[in-house]
Amino acid sequence: MPQEPEVILVVDDDPDILRVVEVNLRLHGYQVLLAKSGGEALAMLEVQRPHLALVDLMMPGMDGLELTRRLRADPMVTALPIIMLTAKALVSDKVAGLAAGADDYIVKPFDTSELLARVRATLRRNQEAREVSPLTGLPGNTRIQREIADRLRARSEFAVCYVDIDRFKSVNDAYGFARGDQFIGALARSLRRATIAAGLPPAFLGHIGGDDFVVVCSPDQLRPVTEKAVGDFEIAADELYDPIDAGRGYLELYDRQGRLHQVNIVTLSIGVALSSSRGYQHPSEVSEVASEMKAVAKKHPGNWVSVDQRSKHLGLPAQRTAGQETASPQELGP
Incomplete structure (x- = not known):
């Protein structure tokens, strides 16, 4: 049986970013869910279970940091891998994202090949972590x-x-x-x-x-x-x-x-x-x-x-x- 495509949730208030990311992810075999706000993303997660989330840091209302904190506080999605998208290259913003629970970050404007590489790497690490025994560290x-x-x-x-x-x-x-x-x-x-x-x-x-x-x-x-x-x-x-x-x-x-x-x-x-x-x-x-x-x-x-x-x-x-x-x-x- 063919393997089901991995599902990526993209959360960004910029429609151009959503469109570019969606097209590139779909071209490489991923299924894509789009949300234009943190609230929309939370509602979507009530019925969908993505394998990874790409979350914009700067959004009106609920920003990426708050969304990430809420995801980490929800037992159903606490292990969801999160890559933060940020227009700020300041170290303090990167640290804030990681402290909130993001697994990685990428600075806008980004090269799509770099984005895809980070998505693949994060998904691979997450899969490996799920397959490891927490007691011994051996494969499960x-x-x-x-x-x-x-x-x-x-x-x-x-x-x-x-x-x-x-x-x-x-x-x-x-x-x-x-x-x-x-x-x-x-x-x-x-x-x-x-x-x-x-x-x-x-x-x-x-x-x-x-x-x-x-x-x-x-x-x-x-x-x-x-x-x-x-x-x-x-x-x-x-x-x-x-x-x-x-x-x-x-x-x-x-x-x-x-x-x-x-x-x-x-x-x-x-x-x-x-x-x-x-x-x-x-x-x-x-x-x-x-x-x-x-x-x-x-x-x-x-x-x-x-x-x-x-x-x-x-x-x-x-x-x-x-x-x-x-x-x-x-x-x-x-």
């Missing part, structure tokens, strides 16, 4: 799916690893969500170090959310990435537990009936889907198999890697568990 699910789709189109062999922390809820229950976020951050750093150490071609690391991560790498990078990530995270997790809990290797938690339970410390379950195992047509198919393999890995004690059996044997090494036992990666039958 939209970017993950695009990475898998790109690899499918390239027809190169790859592995998708779905990584999850076992018994993560016990950490939140025992220590609170702030400590839980530290465990998630530790896993993100461990996976980052592992993917960087794997060398070229560069492996991709994304954060679905919570304690779920995805690594996309070449099949021969699967062993070093998983081995290093597991070992690195074990060390980091031990340091995040209270010393008494880390020393005995388990948490003591009370259930709702007041009964005391011993819960083992966290480990990792990793499910792996390989491009060579099936004739994948869509990224969601790859994700489903990796998720299925992760569920299988969770049935086994300790750190565990489960690889779809309908793939060639990779000779993955045993992974060390927190209890110093070993567990070979499980490969499923059909």
Whole structure:
């Protein structure tokens, strides 16, 4: 399906400026909404959701600064990217626009090529920001799916690893969500170090959310990435537990009936889907198999890697568990 054009709202009381900007934006594939005042723009935003706004600084009644402040105060459009159009080149006016919440500014009269370049750059930055996990700074699910789709189109062999922390809820229950976020951050750093150490071609690391991560790498990078990530995270997790809990290797938690339970410390379950195992047509198919393999890995004690059996044997090494036992990666039958 063709991608829907991005919508740009242009707010300016000068009809000549509106016409020039509209023509150039439409020529480059954008859909354009026009407003001649701040009030008209606010009314338009009640029913329209543009991707970016070009706002004139000097307008009668509600000027661009006031309009920008109102947009930033509205939860529905607070993240709308705004480029301020100003006839004043004074630093104080530029600073005022940025302080009000504008993302960028351009001075009139402007070259249309510069305007288009700033529009593209601002839209790109905004899209990238929307796709990033606020906790880890890693690409989110939209970017993950695009990475898998790109690899499918390239027809190169790859592995998708779905990584999850076992018994993560016990950490939140025992220590609170702030400590839980530290465990998630530790896993993100461990996976980052592992993917960087794997060398070229560069492996991709994304954060679905919570304690779920995805690594996309070449099949021969699967062993070093998983081995290093597991070992690195074990060390980091031990340091995040209270010393008494880390020393005995388990948490003591009370259930709702007041009964005391011993819960083992966290480990990792990793499910792996390989491009060579099936004739994948869509990224969601790859994700489903990796998720299925992760569920299988969770049935086994300790750190565990489960690889779809309908793939060639990779000779993955045993992974060390927190209890110093070993567990070979499980490969499923059909």
